[in-house]
Amino acid sequence: MATPLTIAELKDVARRRVPKMFFDYADSGAWTEGTYKANEADFAAIKLRQRVLVDMTNRSLESTMIGEKVSMPVALSPTGLTGMQHADGEILAAQAAEKAGVPFTLSTMSVCSIEDVAAHTTKPFWFQLYVMKDREFVKSLINRARAAGCSALVLTLDLQILGQRHKDIRNGLSTPPKFIPKHIWQVATRPKWAFEMLGTKRRSFGNIVGHAKGVGDLSSLSSWTAEQFDPRLSWDDVAWIKEQWGGKLILKGIMDADDAVKAAETGAEAIIVSNHGGRQLDGAASSISVLPEIVKAVGDRIEVHVDGGIRSGQDVLKALCLGAQGTYIGRPFLYGLGAYGKRGVTIALDIIRNELDITMALCGKRDIRDVGPELLHHRLPVVATEPARPSQ
Ligand code: HOC
Structure with missing residues (x-):
């Protein structure tokens, strides 16, 4: 098959190669998927301003994110169960990001562990942290990230309880798959995936193993999350984590x-405007639609990054035009x-880089x-910069 030219084409291939429960896990959003869809639709609603007769030679996409040089301001998000999309997925994605000169972020809920990724890469990556009630365990994750040479800690603030995704429930999501007819069929019809998965020992949660014995299927994972993740997480805890980590x-x-505003007061390097890819609060606004008011409120004090709904280089450009640094x-x-x-x-990174370059x-x-913002048409609602609400 010819090399895909768009992210949508890559998605079609992935759908045919990855067992349904894992493809759906990556692809779905919470409840009605309204926020997931809004993330994409609101990018599409922003229109670019075409300019002519401007010198287009010697273009550069190089920039910085939290002071680190990047070949383009596009990082890989922390995504749970990445190693179920493809055997050793986190290692492979980190290697591809390293080659492309962009940051890779490893999720706490990854299949390959922090140490696995560090052993197979040569440059620092970023580690994403979920905060559990067991602070000793949190400290141990932070220490492991530091020992592995991670150059930034990405603290997720919007998943202290798990959003509900209908497809995961219907599919009986399980990591690794269980020996039940539905899963056997899903795996048997994806022989390449299965063959590659048989070739690796990394098939469960590499970072929480030992702390989460028996956790694998969705119900045990949901109960574990409900028991372990700290629903009382507060701004004081953010300060504690910052102190424990001591880095970016x-x-x-x-x-x-x-x-x-509160996040900027913590002294963190950056915030990510994010609704968790529409996977948590269904009904939340799209990330891109709230970006302008957040940039307006804190853009002069802290780097503002954004995720959610980016499917092309055009989307990256629109986010940057609205004030995102990454x-x-x-x-x-x-x-x-x-x-x-x-x-x-x-291929995904190349597609986005090429689209970003040509669009710019x-x-x-x-x-x-x-x-x-001069590259955008301002009459569109998403671009309208409503005044930020005053801090209470
Ligand atoms: C079922 C896994 O970021 C996601 C991830 C993390 C989920 C933790 C629990 O699925 O959005």
């Missing part, structure tokens, strides 16, 4: 200007991984660090 901190899951892709790289392993992640040029810019 990124706060993920900010969707409100007041929260952004962007993240989750599903696009997972589709690539499911479709072709490491090569697929490279056709909008009359040569340097990604120079783009701004």
Whole structure:
């Protein structure tokens, strides 16, 4: 088959290669999937301003995210169970990101462990942390990330209780698959995936193993999450984590200007405007629609990044024009991984890079660090910069 030219084509290939319960896990959103869909639709509603007769030579996509040089301002999001899209998925994605010169973020809920990824990469990656009630365990995760040379901690703030995704329940999601007819059929019809998975020992949760014995299927995972994740997580805990970590901190899951102000006060390096890819609060606004008010509230004090709904280089450009210093892709790289392993992640990044480059040029810019709202048509609702609500 010819190399996919779009993220949508990669998604089609992944759907054919990855067992349904894992494809659906990556692809679904909470409840009605309204927020998941809004994330994509609101990007599409923003229109770019075409410019002509501008010198388009010597273009550059290079930038920085939290002071780290990036070949383009696009990082890989932390995604749970990545190693179920493809055997050793987290290692392969981290290697592809390293080759592409963009940051990779390893999820706490990954299949390959922090140490697995560190052993197979040569540059620092970022580690995403969920906060459990057992603070000793949290400390041990932080220490492991530090020992592995991670250069940033991404603290997720919007999953202290787990959102509900109907497809996961219907599929009886389980990591690894159980020997029940439905799963046997799903795996048997994806022989390449199964063959590659047989070739690795990494088939469960690499970071929480030992702390979460017997956790694998959705109900045990949901109960474990409900028991372990701390629903009382507060801004004081953020300060405690910052102190424990002592390095660069990124706060993920900010969707409100007041929260952004509090996040900026913590002294973190960056916030990620994120609704968890529409996987948590169904009915939440799209990330891109709240980005302008958050940039307005704190953009002069802290780096603002955004994820959710980015499916193309055009979307990346729109986010940057609205004030984001960095962007993240989750599903696009997972589709690539499911479709072709490491090569697929490279294809996903290449597609986005190529689209970003051409789009920037056709909008009359040569340097990604120079783009701004002047590249967008302002009459669209999503671009309307409502004043941020005053802090209470
Ligand atoms: C069922 C796994 O970020 C996601 C992940 C983390 C989920 C933890 C529990 O699925 O959105």
